[in-house]
Amino acid sequence: MDLQISVFLLFILFTAGHSLSCYECKSVTGCADQKLKTCPSGFSQCSSSTAVVQFGYFSTKVKIKDCIAACPSGSMNFGFIKLTTSCCDTDECNVRDARDPSNIPNGRKCYSCDIQSCSNKLICTGDEDHCITATGTFGGRSMVVKGCASKSVCDGIQFDLGVASVSCCEGNLCNSVDQRWEF
Known part of the structure; x- marks a missing residue:
C-alpha cells in the first residue's frame, strides 16, 4: 500500500x-x-x-x-x-x-493617421507587406490607427480587446483613407 x-x-x-x-x-x-x-x-x-x-x-x-x-x-x-x-x-x-x-523601404505604401486625419501615405519598411487598420473606443472616444504590418503580425491577430477591432489587407493603400481620429 x-x-x-x-x-x-x-x-x-x-x-x-x-x-x-x-x-x-x-x-x-x-x-x-x-x-x-x-x-x-x-x-x-x-x-x-x-x-x-x-x-x-x-x-x-x-x-x-x-x-x-x-x-x-x-x-x-x-x-x-x-x-x-x-x-x-x-x-x-x-x-x-x-x-x-527596419528603415529600409520595401516599395509598399499604406495610409496612416495623425491627430487630424488618416490621409497620410506611409512608406512601409522591412518585412511590412500588409496594411493594418485598428479601430476602437477608448475613454468614450472613437479612435483609428493605420499603418504597415508584416504578414506574420496580420496572421497572428487572434485576439479581441473588447474595445478594438483590427484588420489587415494586401496592396498599396488598401486601408482606405475614409476613416479618421475623432475626439
Missing part, C-alpha cells in the same frame, strides 16, 4: 504543470537589468519588443520583455511608432532583445 501511495505522489510531482519562465524588462536604455520571472497561468509565450517612438524631432527607443498569452512575431509601423516583436515558447527564450525596426 505504501508503494502505491509513493508511486502516486511521484506521478503527481512529475506531471504537475510546468510554468514558463521569461525575462522581464521595460527600459529606454536597453535591457541590461532584465529579471527572470515565472509566467502566470494562461501566459504561454515570452516576448521581446523594440519600439521606436517619434514625435517631430523627438525620438526614443523602448525595449520591452515579458510573458504574454499570444504573440505574433513581426513588425508594425504607424508612422509615429515602429514596433518589432519576437516571440518564443521555451524557458528563458527571450534573453535577446528584438531587432530594431
Whole structure:
C-alpha cells in the first residue's frame, strides 16, 4: 500500500504543470537589468519588443520583455511608432532583445493617421507587406490607427480587446483613407 501511495505522489510531482519562465524588462536604455520571472497561468509565450517612438524631432527607443498569452512575431509601423516583436515558447527564450525596426523601404505604401486625419501615405519598411487598420473606443472616444504590418503580425491577430477591432489587407493603400481620429 505504501508503494502505491509513493508511486502516486511521484506521478503527481512529475506531471504537475510546468510554468514558463521569461525575462522581464521595460527600459529606454536597453535591457541590461532584465529579471527572470515565472509566467502566470494562461501566459504561454515570452516576448521581446523594440519600439521606436517619434514625435517631430523627438525620438526614443523602448525595449520591452515579458510573458504574454499570444504573440505574433513581426513588425508594425504607424508612422509615429515602429514596433518589432519576437516571440518564443521555451524557458528563458527571450534573453535577446528584438531587432530594431527596419528603415529600409520595401516599395509598399499604406495610409496612416495623425491627430487630424488618416490621409497620410506611409512608406512601409522591412518585412511590412500588409496594411493594418485598428479601430476602437477608448475613454468614450472613437479612435483609428493605420499603418504597415508584416504578414506574420496580420496572421497572428487572434485576439479581441473588447474595445478594438483590427484588420489587415494586401496592396498599396488598401486601408482606405475614409476613416479618421475623432475626439
